[in-house]
Amino acid sequence: MASALKVNKDLVRERQKCTFDVKELTYIWEGGREFTEERQRYENIVYSVKELQDEVPELYLSHKERYESSIRKACILQRLQNEYGKKHKVLNTRTIRLVGYGAIRDISPFLLHNGMFIQTIEGQGTPEQQAEWMPKAQAMQIIGTYAQTELGHGTFLRGLETTATYDVKTEEFILNSPTLTSHKWWPGGLGTTVNHCIVAAQLYINGKKHGIHLFMVQIRDLETHMPLPGINVGEIGPKLGFQTANNGFLGFKNVRIPRKNMLMKNNQVLNDGTYVKGMNEKLTYGTMVLVRVSIVSDAANVIARAATIAVRYAAVRHQSQLKANEPEVQILDYLTQQHKLFIAIATSHAFSTTYGWLYKAYLQVVEDLGKGKQDHLPELHALSCCLKATCSRDSAAIVEQCRLACGGHGYMASSSLPIVYGLATASVTYEGEHTVLLLQTARYLMKAWQMALQGKVLAPSVSYLVDSLKSNKQSWQNTPEFIVKGFQHVAAGKIKDAFHAIQKHVKAGKDYEDAWNLASVQLIKASEAHSRAILCDVFWRGTIIKSSTASPGVAAVLDHLVQLYIVYWALETVGDLLLYSNITKEDIAVLKVKYEELLALIRPNAVGLVDAFDIRDEVLNSTLGSYDGRVYERLMEEAMKSPLNQEPVNQSFHKYLKPFMKRAKL
Numbered sequence: 172m173a174s175a176l177k178v179n180k181d182l183v184r185e186r187q188k189c190t191f192d193v194k195e196l197t198y199i200w201e202g203g204r205e206f207t208e209e210r211q212r213y214e215n216i217v218y219s220v221k222e223l224q225d226e227v228p229e230l231y232l233s234h235k236e237r238y239e240s241s242i243r244k245a246c247i248l249q250r251l252q253n254e255y256g257k258k259h260k261v262l263n264t265r266t267i268r269l270v271g272y273g274a275i276r277d278i279s280p281f282l283l284h285n286g287m288f289i290q291t292i293e294g295q296g297t298p299e300q301q302a303e304w305m306p307k308a309q310a311m312q313i314i315g316t317y318a319q320t321e322l323g324h325g326t327f328l329r330g331l332e333t334t335a336t337y338d339v340k341t342e343e344f345i346l347n348s349p350t351l352t353s354h355k356w357w358p359g360g361l362g363t364t365v366n367h368c369i370v371a372a373q374l375y376i377n378g379k380k381h382g383i384h385l386f387m388v389q390i391r392d393l394e395t396h397m398p399l400p401g402i403n404v405g406e407i408g409p410k411l412g413f414q415t416a417n418n419g420f421l422g423f424k425n426v427r428i429p430r431k432n433m434l435m436k437n438n439q440v441l442n443d444g445t446y447v448k449g450m451n452e453k454l455t456y457g458t459m460v461l462v463r464v465s466i467v468s469d470a471a472n473v474i475a476r477a478a479t480i481a482v483r484y485a486a487v488r489h490q491s492q493l494k495a496n497e498p499e500v501q502i503l504d505y506l507t508q509q510h511k512l513f514i515a516i517a518t519s520h521a522f523s524t525t526y527g528w529l530y531k532a533y534l535q536v537v538e539d540l541g542k543g544k545q546d547h548l549p550e551l552h553a554l555s556c557c558l559k560a561t562c563s564r565d566s567a568a569i570v571e572q573c574r575l576a577c578g579g580h581g582y583m584a585s586s587s588l589p590i591v592y593g594l595a596t597a598s599v600t601y602e603g604e605h606t607v608l609l610l611q612t613a614r615y616l617m618k619a620w621q622m623a624l625q626g627k628v629l630a631p632s633v634s635y636l637v638d639s640l641k642s643n644k645q646s647w648q649n650t651p652e653f654i655v656k657g658f659q660h661v662a663a664g665k666i667k668d669a670f671h672a673i674q675k676h677v678k679a680g681k682d683y684e685d686a687w688n689l690a691s692v693q694l695i696k697a698s699e700a701h702s703r704a705i706l707c708d709v710f711w712r713g714t715i716i717k718s719s720t721a722s723p724g725v726a727a728v729l730d731h732l733v734q735l736y737i738v739y740w741a742l743e744t745v746g747d748l749l750l751y752s753n754i755t756k757e758d759i760a761v762l763k764v765k766y767e768e769l770l771a772l773i774r775p776n777a778v779g780l781v782d783a784f785d786i787r788d789e790v791l792n793s794t795l796g797s798y799d800g801r802v803y804e805r806l807m808e809e810a811m812k813s814p815l816n817q818e819p820v821n822q823s824f825h826k827y828l829k830p831f832m833k834r835a836k837l
């Protein structure tokens with residue numbers, strides 16, 4: 172962090188106004204002091220490495236140079252990470268990703284190796300397979316990715332066309348890409364980085380199709396890095412963001428792999444071609460569940476980055492007068508600006524708290540599965556789908572809101588907001604497209620509603636449906652607990668409506684699947700309302716627990732944030748509350764005042780709250796958001812790095828402009 176002397180005076184004043192212990196909140200936000208200290212220790216190592224510092228901003232490099240630079244840095248990072256791991260305890264993946272952003276500025280070409288390849292070996296491999304591949308993967312003697320999506324199919328996994336045909340004679344699988352659309356398309360690192368892939372393919376034994384299974388396939392020679400025979404591999408080209416992720420395509424022509432390369436923790440193929448079905452075929456999708464859970468945490472982090480940039484900028488930026496003859500005000504003093512930004516801070520805390528809760532549920536399910544119990548798997552799948560969908564979508568919307576809150580300068584690449592938006596919006600699509608995942612949860616909700624009608628016991632996350640069937644609803648109260656109940660009434664009401672819509676179409680003679688499609692707009696709305704009820708409930712309950720051991724100052728700001736989140740969403744969905752709960756016009760008027768009061772309470776702590784995210788300048792990499800607030804100086808300094816500013820006259824003047832102007836004169 173910059174020395175106090177150089178810090179912008181508005182930021183100094185803002186920090187003096189802060190009423191709570193910033194460090195204490197950082198520890199809470201990060202899940203404990205030990206995590207913060209570990210991250211800071213690792214950051215100090217990484218950001219002192221000169222080779223990781225850019226001479227030329229990445230954005231001025233060509234596509235190829237950017238990739239080469241990202242690989243160079245990713246190798247340095249991986250080395251540092253391994254060295255660190257030997258001396259201290261192993262770093263958590265959140266820390267690795269956060270610190271990595273600061274060095275690579277975009278996505279590491281090793282993201283899928285560290286985020287899905289290793290996890291799939293761990294989660295889907297037998298102990299023997301783990302023993303063979305895990306040490307090599309962890310030491311990066313082999314580098315891999317998760318190759319599932321194809322040109323023709325990403326969502327509908329049963330429609331994947333890559334085939335793995337078992338040859339009993341040689342005890343091998345033969346991999347083929349029978350069509351153009353069967354080519355793998357998208358996997359990160361696949362383009363020119365990895366030498367191994369976990370490949371999702373349709374398993375065929377003696378002409379019988381057994382569905383999607385996962386296979387470990389080597390695609391490049393470990394010495395020469397040349398593609399192996401039968402492998403057609405390459406990079407898919409520039410995208411909206413993710414420029415350094417090195418996403419690739421892959422085709423197979425009669426590529427043979429040994430039988431032991433099918434990941435067999437769940438389903439197995441024996442030497443003689445006997446197929447042994449595992450406990451649940453959907454366990455093959457296990458890595459996706461873990462990553463969907465992790466995306467809730469990623470969403471919290473990405474919002475924290477955007478909020479830090481936009482709030483600090485709003486404290487430094489002065490524009491317009493509130494009253495004539497008075498100085499121009501900090502834009503942070505406009506209530507509309509607070510309305511745009513404080514919800515970002517609160518949402519980041521809401522998602523971080525929800526992630527902690529969801530990850531715990533994930534670990535419990537993994538433990539249960541180890542004991543052969545799968546009762547809570549459907550609930551976890553339903554929760555991870557709708558929360559991934561809602562949190563990623565909210566994160567993209569909030570990052571964009573933060574960008575807009577920075578006016579024109581938010582459009583500068585040097586603000587980092589465009590790149591952060593690229594990251595956020597990608598997560599709406601990858602690891603399960605937004606609508607598709609909401610519909611997965613809706614499937615679960617329809618079953619839960621049916622069970623509630625039958626008086627059956629429901630899983631905890633949907634048990635509110637039982638309450639909603641009781642007719643005498645209490646009169647409305649404007650307390651957080653009661654508003655959360657209100658969200659549950661909204662969710663229950665929408666679930667019920669969607670259920671009836673399906674029934675109505677079925678009664679009118681439609682097939683269930685057609686009825687489902689006809690009701691699907693209502694279904695996704697039900698799923699969204701369920702997500703919001705969960706988010707508000709978990710955030711509220713989680714905050715009470717956190718506050719119970721916090722200092723009064725920190726407990727107060729946590730309370731302001733959770734209340735703001737709940738009241739914000741009550742006002743955003745006021746029409747739904749009027750339809751499905753007992754809220755009255757008078758209650759809404761009180762909530763509007765409450766919301767304005769909360770904005771006022773948060774205002775003096777706004778900069779302290781984003782400081783508590785403790786995101787280093789290297790990670791922010793933003794002219795607008797750095798700790799010292801030297802916004803205008805940095806904007807100019809960064810502009811001066813443009814290659815176009817390295818010479819007084821660009822050659823295009825002589826080549827094109829001058830001749831053009833001459834001709835124009837005639």
Ligand SMILES: CCCCCCCCCCCCCCCC(=O)SCCNC(=O)CCNC(=O)[C@H](O)C(C)(C)COP(=O)(O)OP(=O)(O)OC[C@H]1O[C@@H](n2cnc3c(N)ncnc32)[C@H](O)[C@@H]1OP(=O)(O)O
Binds near residue numbers: 286317320459601
């Ligand atoms: C701490 C360390 C972390 C590190 C972490 C780092 C993060 C680092 C970031 C990485 C960055 C990533 C970069 C992008 C990587 C990609 O994008 S990888 C590709 C991801 N692809 C997808 O997500 C595909 C989306 N599609 C699907 O998941 C499935 O096809 C669908 C949509 C769920 C439907 O599947 P289906 O096989 O057609 O299923 P279907 O026959 O319809 O049956 C559905 C039944 O299965 C159940 N089911 C479906 N899926 C599941 C499941 N997963 N589990 C349980 N049950 C399931 C349903 O609930 C349903 O049950 P019932 O209602 O019948 O009882």
Ligand SMILES: Cc1cc2nc3c(=O)[nH]c(=O)nc-3n(C[C@H](O)[C@H](O)[C@H](O)COP(=O)(O)OP(=O)(O)OC[C@H]3O[C@@H](n4cnc5c(N)ncnc54)[C@H](O)[C@@H]3O)c2cc1C
Binds near residue numbers: 283358600604605
């Ligand atoms: C940045 C990025 C990185 C990625 N990395 C990887 C990777 O490493 N490995 C990998 O295997 N994949 C990866 N993917 C692929 C990603 O997982 C898929 O793109 C994603 O799952 C969506 O599938 P799709 O592209 O087939 O979309 P589609 O399913 O074709 O979606 C198109 C539209 O159709 C709608 N739609 C589709 N099906 C339904 C339905 N049943 N009901 C209602 N609407 C429907 C969707 O809502 C959407 O609006 C990546 C993608 C991106 C963008």
